[in-house]
Amino acid sequence: MEGIVRRSIARADPEVVDAFAELGVATVHEAQGQAGLLAARIAPIYPGARISGSAVTVNVPAGDNLMIHVAVEQCQAGDVLVVSPDATTEHGYLGELIATALSSRGVRGFVIDGGVRDVAELREMGFPVWSSLVSALGTIKAKLGDVNLPIECAGQRIEPGDVVVADDDGVVVVPRAKADSVLAACRERMAKESASRARYAAGEVSLDVQGLRPSLEEKGLRYVD
Amino acid sequence: MEGIVRRSIARADPEVVDAFAELGVATVHEAQGQAGLLAARIAPIYPGARISGSAVTVNVPAGDNLMIHVAVEQCQAGDVLVVSPDATTEHGYLGELIATALSSRGVRGFVIDGGVRDVAELREMGFPVWSSLVSALGTIKAKLGDVNLPIECAGQRIEPGDVVVADDDGVVVVPRAKADSVLAACRERMAKESASRARYAAGEVSLDVQGLRPSLEEKGLRYVD
């Protein structure tokens, strides 16, 4: 960690960023070639939220949330704060007060490969958080980290300004430069799925809807009684 | 894995199968001699569901859901699809589309020692799922497995046609041949507990209700001030 705060970052077209919120994590992950998904330990602290936004990235030392305070000031409406501690601990890095500050700036959510606390208050505020842990364990505010440098978080590299999409399935990141093309691919996928859904609801099976029978036969599947 | 689909399986008497749904997992587990419980990692993706059904069993290669597509066609109303991947991964094997197909056939739920995705949609549809993981990570459809051969899932052997009972406590399996006797034992247990419950609610303690005091004294329990 360098002790650097990058103030000016490029973000994707706001309309593109916003459009991702309706799509959901699974669709985005598939549409960009099964890529960009954070590890499954990153889960929502309450069910039902679905957001997209531009990543403001933060590297923090384990058990120290000083740089999250620094990062708040770098956030603008439509952003998602993404935090990566440099080691695994049971600390709660975010609480209701920081969430209030983020919320007042129009920040849409918070993602961390670590713990958060005040989850009852966060749920009540409707401020969505994806974390690997819930814990009230207090942090210190002692050491520097970085804001808006590329980070890794739960198995994915995230650049500031990348598009972050999060829902009950987890969190996926779309590189800023690919946001347009991934959005297009998502919509194509959605259209296709919508057609299939009707057929499934009507009782058809995917072996027919997706034309899987010949391939199964070729692989040697045997039906017995 | 053999690449085999058994089309005709024996199921328990539908009235017996259905009766289990009111009983709950803990009761069934106790009534069959503290047996049949899947490992605690198998949990519901949303709270409040309680089902019973006949097992359609599926073995799948890790990260591959082709055979789940095959299995859908083998399901009938009143079944529960139970899936066992052959290794631990973070893939999401079931999503909303397959659930729509299962739901349209009257399948009551889905159990997997692995991941599922689209959990917000599944909750909205009211299609209950018990899994060890939530993850949007996409699978492939490449390799064969088996449908309706005996499987092991989260520490239990399950034969096709066995009765599966699932609620917020987890999942328990009742061998088909024992369904009648276990159901009877459950009802006996329920009756007994119902009587006890009234006494507990009235302020009595189990030391008296269950007559535990003599045994405690014999074991040497000492009360001090």
Place this chain on the structure above:
Amino acid sequence: MEGIVRRSIARADPEVVDAFAELGVATVHEAQGQAGLLAARIAPIYPGARISGSAVTVNVPAGDNLMIHVAVEQCQAGDVLVVSPDATTEHGYLGELIATALSSRGVRGFVIDGGVRDVAELREMGFPVWSSLVSALGTIKAKLGDVNLPIECAGQRIEPGDVVVADDDGVVVVPRAKADSVLAACRERMAKESASRARYAAGEVSLDVQGLRPSLEEKGLRYVD
């Protein structure tokens, strides 16, 4: 384990105990110097409960809940039953029947570094439980343990009569002798946070509210474009 039940324990002033319920775990943990928090694996079985009470402590052998039955009788209104099994297993030590007995005595909740079952019923009854596991796996009632001796639970020593506070963030314990001073410290903290909250909601950042800028400059933080 000794096979001892201590019947008379000192509790903190009921008004003090009750006052903690409004404060929340994170506040209490901070106000007593970031101390007393149980490990993060101890989580509520359903969201939204917040309680405080006097600890009745129980040591139980792994997979055996006999002493929980014994402990029920030692509980009075305003207590929280805290249970520590002597090894890690997937057993469910508490179910709806014991909870009914506890509830009828005015016990406010149950904390265990182990499993519980009947969680749907517990949620419906509104009897709050914090546990490391949900599992229907049945216990036996065979071996003695202790009631109201000091225990350790999920990384904290708990004396009978200590104040236990629990909410969606987890569980924290306050030594009985410090209950007054910790309560005072909590209230001071709450007042301070309340003032800060208004400023955050109005758009101020913690760098200003908490006066962090000089320290950041001194540490060498660099802002770049």
Place this chain on the structure above:
Amino acid sequence: MEGIVRRSIARADPEVVDAFAELGVATVHEAQGQAGLLAARIAPIYPGARISGSAVTVNVPAGDNLMIHVAVEQCQAGDVLVVSPDATTEHGYLGELIATALSSRGVRGFVIDGGVRDVAELREMGFPVWSSLVSALGTIKAKLGDVNLPIECAGQRIEPGDVVVADDDGVVVVPRAKADSVLAACRERMAKESASRARYAAGEVSLDVQGLRPSLEEKGLRYVD
């Protein structure tokens, strides 16, 4: 669990069973189509052992090793004892005394999806064990289970008499009926690998040895500077 001991089980041809010991787990797993591997949590308690043998299977209640005592008598020279507790706990089911009894009967090793103890003594005796845990936590001897019924262990179904192969990579099971054909497939694989090994040692890369370049080009791999 039934409380049943099957005394007479079919075993594979001893020469075939013994031949597997030289092959290693990875080779056997691959040669039978990437099947039969127990979950990765099953690891050797000391490095360097490599065995094969006929499975004697045991189902035990969690924390109870009574049936292991029963099973010892059913073992003969060349067997491997495979034990599956019905729930996850930290108990140590096998110690040096049972190992002495097994060793005196010519049993080649012990596999358990649970804990073992006296590991220093077991290492000194040269009695190899694969387990998910090392723990001195004592068991009881109270409840019945089964010997030589089909079990599931760490994600695999094992029939009594199946061939178990174990080394530093873990444990794989070969169904008895397939032992001959899998052995042949292993030998073929070994021969092929032996040829490849010489080429790799001489500096060739697998892109050439395995002829992977055309497929990479077809998939669109790009080499840049």
Place this chain on the structure above:
Amino acid sequence: MEGIVRRSIARADPEVVDAFAELGVATVHEAQGQAGLLAARIAPIYPGARISGSAVTVNVPAGDNLMIHVAVEQCQAGDVLVVSPDATTEHGYLGELIATALSSRGVRGFVIDGGVRDVAELREMGFPVWSSLVSALGTIKAKLGDVNLPIECAGQRIEPGDVVVADDDGVVVVPRAKADSVLAACRERMAKESASRARYAAGEVSLDVQGLRPSLEEKGLRYVD
């Protein structure tokens, strides 16, 4: 945590303490009634050590090893340093330098419910350590904790001066006041096991050596072919 160092602690009779080293953890755990065992995550960093000693106990804040430095001075020959961080993290609290200081004072080993580093050097020095983790992650030296107050460590309460026994199976603690009686019970157990061992080595099975057959028959065990 109080910031207190207790300088004078009572230790058990040195001959008694030393005698435990030959017995091993499993024997001690059994002989004191299956009690006192630390959780299975506490494992030796290298195989083959077996020690006993008097506990010097330390509470440390998560990620801070200042109090370990303080504790070194309170150790004398024959002691074992036992450290309990107040939360779970991946820090390495002990390295080769502190081990050198401990070793020069005649300290016999180190037990921690947390991480240690320099494990190659510790192995080379022959300074045995039992920990839940190996990690080079550096700590800070900022906050106070306590030395020689009662602690909890990995599920057990440990008083300063209690006897700690550790080997490849893990770590067990014997309360100081019971050291004599537990030692006697251990020796009795050892004698009994020694007799049994000879019979097992000669091919007898425990069903006969321990006289288990009548109980099995009574429980209803069935032998089938």
Place this chain on the structure above:
Amino acid sequence: MEGIVRRSIARADPEVVDAFAELGVATVHEAQGQAGLLAARIAPIYPGARISGSAVTVNVPAGDNLMIHVAVEQCQAGDVLVVSPDATTEHGYLGELIATALSSRGVRGFVIDGGVRDVAELREMGFPVWSSLVSALGTIKAKLGDVNLPIECAGQRIEPGDVVVADDDGVVVVPRAKADSVLAACRERMAKESASRARYAAGEVSLDVQGLRPSLEEKGLRYVD
């Protein structure tokens, strides 16, 4: 993942790279400001190895080792192959054959946030590997990934050509551009520690060697009897 192989990467001065091997992971981690350490789950498959080398980085799809085959060709003497699968699974990505190829090219070791197999053979060959898992579970060779793009691995960003240092404590990465200055800082630290070590071995305590007493007094540490 892009399907890109970067052939030409910058490496640090070979003398600098080699010098790190004598220093060890803990020293390097501390000397660069407690940074660069991979998560503690990355551990050596056998004890005693200590290496340094230039990173060749590989992104692979979960359960697919095709790109490791591709990467071998990009390695030269003095390199360390560092592999990051895009999701968590129990596959074994590296075996003895690839290790033979790597070894013949002078590659010094292999680091992966995933599984490896043939660990007995790797130990015998003396080819050191740091992994999060040992598993024989076979991979496929189907999908593209990247070689020598920046990756994240177990919580750290690694650029191709960065210096990787690994020993029994784990793995640390030094950015190529900082290799010189970190090496200098390491040597300074080593010199200081060497002086301290002599004093510790002579019985001095760190409270004096490091001059910690005044700070302890100031923090309010109390010594009691």
